[in-house]
Amino acid sequence: MSLTLLYRGKNVRFSMRLTKLHWLSAVCAFALISGLIVHLIASNKSQPNGDKYQVLSQNHLAPIQVKDQQITALTIKLAELQSQVLRLNALGDRLADDASIPEKEFNFNQLPVSGGPASNTFLVNDKTLEQLFIEIERFESEINYEEKQLLMLESLTFGHHIQNNGYLSGRPITKGWLSSYYGVRKDPFNGKPTMHKGVDFAGKENTAIIATASGVVTWASKRYGYGQLIEINHGGGLTTRYGHNKDLLVNVGDVVNKGQNIARMGSTGRSTGPHVHYEILRNNKQINPIKFVYRKGK
Template sequence: MNIIFVGKFRGKPLRCQLDGTRQLFTCATIISLFAGLLVSSGYWYGKTNAAVNELAALEHDISTQKILINEARQSAESELDALAARLGKMQANVIRLNALGQRLVKVAKLDSKEFDFKNTPAYGGPAETDSVASMYFNDVVANLDKQLASREEQLDVLEEVIMNRQLRRASKPRGRPITKGWTSSYYGKRTDPFSGRLAMHKGMDFAGKEGSEIVAVASGVVIWASDRYGYGELIEINHGNGYSTRYGHNAKLLVSVGDSVEKGQAISSMGSTGRSTGPHVHFEVLKNDRQINPAKFVALK
């Protein structure tokens, strides 16, 4: 049996002659081993290629996970920034509410120890771990925000009530219409200084030095500022709630119709115009356009 190997071996084909059974068996064994080697190489190549493909897929998954982690980190940072902004706003609300509470306590003259807006409120009670742990942090923040909003609304209502009370107090006549002087005549029946007859005097007279200040006994709006029969130069102020006051016999008027005046503001200077025997102010208090005794209002502080 002749086997010829064709190749560039010194430019000539290689011929191998096999004679006998042993040589044939050896050749068959070599051929079988070579074939097995080829099959093993193919199997190893296939497994290696599969492993490489699996490794590439795994690397792709890792890259995807890294991207997702970065997105989650950025989202968490954005949420933390938003949460910090909310907490900052809530802290500002707490500061503003505390300032408002302190102002209300001062205005209403309440007990500052009972209504303490300067110190942190006292808390206590047994721990409820399960109930606290079951609540989400965002829910806690939202609940705190609602509580602050409710407290703010309550304080605003309280402020409005107190301010209305203060406004009513400021618009109610109280005190004397002069800063210097004395009471020269009271409300009620008296002998008329001009006719000598008994007549009703519907106000109080306060005498003093001519030119001294006449002041408003309550805040309001001027509805009359000119001469009127018997009163001379007269100022009338509407204080609301049915109250108004009149100041007669003035020498000089310092306000005009439509002006807003505050309690204690100088509105005129004392004189003796109209039906008068000397420098004084004729002071009247009217309730629903009817003169009433000013004495109880003059006595108020």
């Protein structure tokens, strides 16, 4: 198959004869050009618009904004720590003044002196903000613990009625009855003879549990067998324990007065019903509390 094209112009005249090979070449060239055009159009439609590029730019800036927020939070936390340190300094000054410690010997307004042999420099700029936050929170916990210790020392130094109200006497409840005595008894769980190293006072749940003398709280949490336990040191080698409570109203380090509510009656731990297990220890050894229960207060 062949095709002859004849062109006659005003001054030009030529003829062309197309064979089958020429036709195939033309069709392939047309298909290639058409495919290229379609590809360019599709690529143009798939390109992200300006808004998407703007979102990408904002996402790229997000870590900087997060870092600024972390620095702001870090600044606030440091300000809180500074306030706590100022309170500790004021408390320390008051204690030092009461103990007649010379100001030149122990001045809370000055940094403590320090020194020592030279050593390798420790680089601190490698720490991340998250690591700094963790260290600051740990330091805050230490400051809170030291503050409680100083407050307890202040309470002991200034009395806070501990000496006047440290006389151990009375019942650890305001309402209820004596349900079990000190000594050998039948174990309520296995029925075997067992030494009961305290006395039990039964009552209604949530009945107030009170301190039988002033002192410092040395334990305020769960303990095996006792459930929720309060332990108070009254000085002179005497300690009281109040077990099986439902709720605890004081914390370790608190100074409590005689008759103060320290817990609510419950049945936590190894218990068959709402009551308080009351113990008195002399030099860390349980003794019979009954004579102190019936002892007249001063």
